[in-house]
Amino acid sequence: MALTKADMAEMLFEELGMNKRDAKDLVELFFEEIRAALEQGEQVKLSGFGNFDLRNKNQRPGRNPKTGQEIPITARRVVTFRAGQKLKSRIDVFEGEAEEETNWV
Amino acid sequence: MTKSELIEVLAHQQTHLPYKDVETAVKKLIEQMSDSLSKGERIEIRGFGSFSLHFRPPRVGRNPKTGAAVPLTGKYVPHFKPGKELRERVNAS
Secondary structure (H helix, E strand, O other), rough: OOOHHHHHHHHHHHHHHOOOHHHHHHHHHHHHHHHHHOOOOOEEOOOOOOEEOOOOOOOEEEEEOOOOOEEEEOOOEEEEEOOOHHHHHHHHOOOOOOOOOOOEE | OHHHHHHHHHHHHHOOOOOHHHHHHHHHHHHHHHHHOOOOOOOEEEEHHHEEEEOOEEEEEEEEOOOOEEEEEEEEEEEEOOOHHHHHHHHHH
């Protein structure tokens, strides 16, 4: 089972006694403010977790995988996530099977 | 934007909540996300993105100083895939 916004709001309700309405709003705003900062071109650094960085990609040649037809992939700005040292070392000791990866085509 | 700036912005918008509560909440949320990934559990936030672990198979590495071959065990690394809304908003501006 994946962690969702509903689980996160539930945690705020259970562990901090925040009312459900406030908890739901706060989780929503938490992600919205990160999106807004990135949209403004601002890097987001959450210590203990990681950094969301922006990268500008130049146009490059691509292909329609179905037809094989060549089409350029236009220049764009993308978000990348770099996990912080603390998160990386916690994951490093993970030995179980990660949940099955869904590969969307 | 740093974690403390994010707390600042959120506290400013939710003025009926004590600053301290917003601060604790943000720290708890980040902790919960870290805990979840550390257990191999995915995080899925519609419109924002998903976090998962990718497996890096064992390989033979090299000590850059001596050039000696060093066997490295497989490991998991965190991976983030931005969601549609985030991708579009970041690319539009």
